[in-house]
Amino acid sequence: MFYRECGVRHTTYAADRALAVIPFERALLVLLIVLAAAAPWIVTDLFLVSYLTPWLIWTAAVLGLNLLMGWAGQIHLGYGAVMAVGAYTAVHVARAGAPFVVAVAAGGLVAAVIGSLFGLPALRVRGLYLAMSTLALQVIVDWILVQVPAISGGAQATLLVPRPHIFGILLVTDQARYWAAAVFAVLVALFVANVRRTDVGRALIALREKDYAAAVIGINVFYYKALAFFVSSFIGGMSGAALAFLYYRAVTPEQFGLNVSIMAVAMVIVGGLGSIIGSFFGAGFILLAPIWIEHGLRELAAALSVHISPSTLAHLPLVIYGGLITGFLLLEPLGLAKLYDNVRNYLRVWPFGYTKK
């Protein structure tokens, strides 16, 4: 019905490989971009600052991790540390007087170099052992960040982030910060969507399916694995910097601990491995669902006048969040992207469901 492919003919290869082939989807994309640009006038300031901005920045981070986990098939349980490296580098560069864009790029670059270190074990082992060594590196990098006063200012310190300015325009208002986050997320999404269509993207997919077979057909496994870690860490570092500048406005090591790494992986899996729209869904769902479900339960308990102790309430988000991870893995391992895909496939041929491939 909506996703009607009737009359969509591909007369050139370029048209066939376009990012959005179905006209309805193109219209949807335009609508979404217009809505996103106009969001500051649509939603309240609180919603903009505490939900939309972090969601968009987290989406960028998840896209970076998805590039590594969904496309290249490498497990990474230390993404939080990579983001931390990016955030701290960017803040220090900005404090030295560099403009925002330069600081974020520097953060990405340093994070990419450190992040390639995480890829070192990937050149030797995979799967389980890669997961454990990235987990270990997360702990090590965390410790170095906390312990070296030149980086974090000491164990208990919080670094204030200087105000970001882009091309001489100071980003002071919440709206400006939101727009910067939105532009960043869109750019990263465009980049990842395009990587998928290039030879690099296809090499990564071959690598994911079976690295030995990929090597046989002439793909340099070492090079592409290292490249995947480098690029994904670059995006992660920039996202960490963006979080620091546009959302937290101060950096502490706890913002990027082991739990954050787990959260990033959860976002990728709940959203859907190797899916761009899934990265948006996953980041939003993991970020917002526990908050909303907890609110709902709170109000339900109040309405039914059931007393829930504060200690139980404090632990409720953790239970919901863990439950979401396990629930999705058990019931829909392909994540929210698969659910969206089901609806899309259904509507593509509606009302002629029997023509479904």
Next chain:
Amino acid sequence: MTFLAELAINGALVGLMYALVASGIVLVYKSSGVVNLAQGGFVMAGAYLVWAYIARLGLGLIPGILAAAASMGALGWLTERLALRRMIGQPVIMILMLTFGLEVVLRGAVPGALGADTKPMPIPISQAPVWLGDILINRTYILGGAVAVVMVALLAVFFRTRAGIAMRAVSDDHLAAWAVGIPVERTVALSWAVSGAVAAVTGVLWGAVQGVDWSLSLLLIKALSVAVLGGLDSLSGVVLAGLIVGVFESVISGYVDPFVGGGTREVVAAVVIFLTVLIRPYGLFGREVIERV
């Protein structure tokens, strides 16, 4: 010199207690090839249950521990039956994340239901240290080290029993075990149950050392480092690796911590994991059938 010896001896005893946590991971890995990242959460839940049975329900010490071990065994069995069995054939990241999701649920649900404040483990061990010449040894550590050795020995004996031999067969080859009539699913479930029961006993010891609260689940990193260094499928490796990790961690943190802000212990374990994976991924005694790139 005395300082070094004191660090080394206490470290060795703590290392044996790490080995006990790690043995739960090894048990499950041996039978099903799954690394249970929820083992830290299992230990925490076990400690909470022991505390609840003794302090809240008024059971005696031994009945309380046994009841907790039985409950944790049931939890382990249920985990396999309801969750892990449905994940057979899925990519390893999915299975790892599932166990981690379980860890998060336990970390939220158990303190949420039983109280988040740190509770003393109600077992009668005097806090007074034992003096060995000039060396000061924590009494709880001695008990913990002894129990750990006994438990690992019991597990070694268990692998000589009928069920244990079946488990070894399953760890060798699922299909071949099936062919000779071993109930593979039931054996894997049994290994989860045993690992849950071991977690309860471990919980008692660690609860006595650092009190019962959520931070018990942080033992996961230490246990992982011990399990990886020993070889993920080697029970005897766990003991030696536990001693190594324990001594290194205690001695290094004893000498380095005064100069940095502390927290060296976690890092020693992490460095052990990283170096083991880079240099000798199958650990000290693990089988060398590892997926190489």
